Amino acid sequence: MELLGMTTIFLLVCISCLLLFTTWRSTSQKRKQPPGPPALPIVGNILQLNLWNLPESLKKLSKKYGSVFTICLGPQKVVVLYGYDVVKEALIDQGDDFSGRGNLPLIKKLLKEKGIVTSNGETWKQLRRFTLTTLRDFGMGKKSIEERIQEEAHFLVERIRNTHAHPFNPASFLVHAVSNIICSIIFGDRFDYEDKKFLTLIDLLNENNELQCTVEAQVCTLYNFFPTLMEYLPGNHQKLTKNSEKIDEFTLGIIAEHQQTLDPACPRDFIDAFLNKMEQEKGNSHSEFTTETLSRTTLDLFLAGTGTTSITLRHGLLILQRYPEISERMQKEIDCVIGRDRRPCMADRSQMPYTDAVVHEIQRFIDFLPFNVPRSVIKDTKFRDYFIPKDTMIFPMLSSVLHDSKEFPNPEKFDPGRFLNANGTFRKSDYFMPFSAGKRICAGEGLARMEIFIFLTAILQNFTLKPTVHHKDIDISPIVSTLANMPRPYEVSFLPR
Template sequence: MWLYDLLFSLDVKAILLFIVFFLLVANFLKNRNAENYPPGPLALPLVGHLFSVDLGRPHFTFTKLTKAYGNVFSIRFGRDKMVFVCGYKMVKEAIVTQAENFVDRPYSPLFERVYNGTSAGLFTSNGETWKKQRRFALSTLRNFGLGKSSMEQSICEECHHLLEEMEKEKGGAFHPARLFNNAVSNIICQLVMGRRFDYSDHNFQILLKYLSGAMQLEGSIWGLLYEAFPGVMKHLPGPHNKIFSYYKYLEGFISQEIQRHKKDLDPNNPRDYIDTFILEMHNHQGESNLGFSEANLALCSLDLFVAGTETTSTTLLWALTFLIKNPDVQEKVQAEIDRVIGQTRQPTMADRPNMPYTDAVIHEIQRMGNIVPLNGLRMAAKDTTLGGYFIPKGTALMPMLTSVLFDKNEWETPDTFNPRHFLDAEGKFVRREAFLPFSAGKRVCLGEGLARMELFLFFVSLFQKFTFSTLDGVELDTEGVIGTTHVPKPFKVYAKAR
């Protein structure tokens, strides 16, 4: 009997060893790379490099990998392999020179669930649907003021509301994040929904809170785990489930706006993006491949709302951070504002060419703030090569923007806040090719023009009226918190009227 038990025990161990061996071999065969595929660190079975990445600062991990493997390397998260492209020259090669090949987005389990199982919206859609929707969005937003004096006036009016809210603090310490979110979001709300919201509007505050929460969780370990193991994660409790509940709330809010628009729509006088989209739906009935449906209207509006709020308001937070830490820069900006505009006249975009130092400071804030440390994933439409390596069709590609904004071959002092990066020897503003905070190529941020206008007018208005400082003994942190965007840690400021 004891001999039988021993043999049975040996059989069980042998079976377990065989299973482990089989899984390892299967994992190797499934994940082995094509010949001349970009190199990368050794991956663990099943999980890949998931636990070797500093999830608090993933862009730091990927930057370190360039030292070992060069500017084109590969990693794997769970089942998903991706190629990272780093440095200005290689990123430009991928998304500008080979723009047609790397224009589409790869499949994303997370966004498939967010977008209700469809490849829709403006961010994740591909092919003709994406081309048509992007062109439509650009032309519609331009018709409603994007890049025009009417839009400039709307921003200036919102600047007035923002300054009024700061004056209500009466010199006391306050958190600026909420005010910036309100102000910036109201600009895109006017373009998309045709109205602005009061800073005390409770429902709007919840909307902005959920927006920030969704963006933070998407770029966290929870979003990464969902992308790597969707079949398991969708059945597990955890913070990742908040991503979908937050987006559901945001989509519901916009759907209510769509219903409100449908009730009082004047076909001869569209007021905003939603009105124009509804009219376009009637013109394209039966052409489902173009994306003109009510469901896609909600998703496209959501994409515009998300993109038009988080990045610009976060840049303004970094503006306060860097100018409080560099009071000499704040003084020089205010001196230029006083010289060109004075302390009473409202700033206009016509002032920007006469304010090279201020313009340089704004650009350096964007560079050092590094609002989108990674980028949106791209996908190879066909077999190609990058940096001498073979990139098979269907490969997910990450053009890392951090590596461009801090490229030691492009910036004199890449790790230091230095507005002179954008000034020549005579103090004139200089454009830099490696300045790509909005990405580049066919997927370049479609709101770049609006964001540039907002940043200049909000920034100048703030420092024209106030001198900013923080609590005594507090050193503002420049490391920030990484989600989908790179956000400063919460901080309080004093706004002293000038």
């Protein structure tokens, strides 16, 4: 009996050990986080990375550590997703898990956390739902907004014509034209090109864009990982903050005017609709619709609706100067389909495959937001064979998708033929995602596509681009900055056709 008892105890101990080992192994595998280079205390991997060209550094690391890996930017742990398959799997297939907004202190400081871009959780869900519905109510994606873009393109063409073919930097003209479209939706009206108050705002936007391209742009990068220290140091991050405060004042002023002239029965624009929503939820102490969220969301829409499209157009015009044979072919297609007198419209695009291909290749080539706008996981997440803790920042590298060498051979070369089939028809690609993908895809994607096509087509319909240097000497490679790739400054003459 004693021997039987000892045997039973021995077997129970063995089974327990086996169960403990199995549980430990399962937990260990579940908790296995993505690999990455060894990190130093405090600075993390910053000394191992090229802050002048972080996308290139991450490309090299992906070759060593695979398509899912971890880096430490100061004390901040970041999981990098490199390649179409993992980006799609995260943002689309597991879109809910990866729907958080990453915590970059500089963006947080500039944009706060109350708008549609930087908010999370229930705040973000309610603001995005309301914003998309309201933008549609005021013409987004409809014929009315297309007519506004056509009208603004006409004003832009006339303004360019008044330069009398003298060389100039078109940045301000493009920012003003593009911003007037989103202004007509959120503020209820466009601004005259001579409006001094609005010109000051345009200058602030242009200055912030230029600050991202200067040597001190890396100071802004460091701010994201050492915010407490950088608060006490001079640099572009301080100037960016001051400029953003002035832009915020402009928005608050317009909101105050709307509050005084609001007719609840007849909302004129996004701000009026938001003010009505605030009144409806007046008794809800937990409402997400406050003056602060209105200010931030309005500013988010204004900045997003202005910056991305105007910078894409600026870069597009630079590229077309470098390749005059491409712009000439586009003009032949424009003359054939539209002619010289009628205004371009979106219905023309289906009959203009080459122009459509050029527009797509511009967006692919410039790779405007190489890191995407950083995401985060909203809960402990199992992704492939890895465990990613809640709130971990995610870099879904759009660069790795738009410059995928299998889908787009020689990705550093500008070639509209990538988006054309052998018979000359337009070729779609799942890898084309300059507006991101999934739950936090750009809310204004449809508007931006419409603006880029109509503005660019209207310009080439009326003008031939004449660079100030020989076209072969033009450098079209982007200036890599903290968050966005920017076009190099240039001047160009617009010769009437």
